[in-house]
């Protein structure tokens with residue numbers, strides 16, 4: 001699952017209790033988290049302005065230091081503590097540890113700097129942690145063969161991890177109840193959308209900003225082992241188990257056929 005920075009602080013204790021119960025009943029959850037708002041706060045404290053190009057943070061070495069200390073440091077550990085606080089077992093790491101997330105510069109690196117796209121994920125590290133009974137909690141930082149680190153959008157990193165570990169499902173936990181659209185003058189949450197619907201919704205401007213990397217990551221990963229991606233609000237009670245039980249909640253992104 002992907003836990004968005006927009007919602008991390010607002011996740012209720014029941015979210016982590018639900019996660020523990022899932023782990024106890026044999027599910028093997030894997031978390032990739034964001035933390036964009038906290039990174040921007042920490043940069044602002046240092047007098048560094050945040051700039052984004054198409055949703056990607058313009059990342060210099062100086063910015064990357066703050067990205068790493070925020071994501072792999074405080075946010076990663078806060079999630080681990082909350083899981084442990086509810087009686088679950090978690091082990092936090094960044095994509096740099098054990099070369100877990102291998103990356104290369106994105107195509108528009110001239111504009112955005114040290115932003116990476118995923119070239120590989122060492123799935124055996126994830127499955128190894130799961131087999132020890134821990135929930136892996138992964139910060140979206142990648143590394144290349146030369147040891148250069150990259151800032152990776154957390155939705156993109158989560159989609160890649162889901163594909164490489166052959167996960168059947170990805171749950172995207174965010175601060176809205178799903179993909180919203182205006183239908184017959186009313187704003188509603190779309191119960192399910194296909195890849196073609198998504199292209200149309202981006203084209204019409206109904207999907208914008210932070211929702212774009214989510215749906216793009218979803219479209220990439222549902223080509224492989226992941227058969228559906230569900231976007232949900234983390235504040236919804238027992239959201240994870242309800243989605244896994246097949247309840248119609250949030251927006252399901254499904255293959256076209």
Ligand SMILES: Nc1ncnc2c1ncn2[C@@H]1O[C@H](COP(=O)(O)OP(=O)(O)O)[C@@H](O)[C@H]1O
Nearest residue numbers: 004005006174176178179180206207208210211
């Ligand atoms: N069609 C849409 N439906 C719902 N939210 C949307 C839509 N288009 C854009 N958004 C925006 O996407 C945001 C979620 O993305 P983001 O803030 O990056 O969250 P996260 O930190 O969870 O990744 C919502 O708060 C909303 O402002």
Ligand SMILES: CC(=O)N[C@@H](CCC(=O)OP(=O)(O)O)C(=O)O
Nearest residue numbers: 005034035036056057152153154
């Ligand atoms: C390249 C890039 O933009 N990386 C993101 C990584 C964190 C993230 O994606 O966090 P959310 O999921 O909370 O948005 C950033 O620096 O903000």
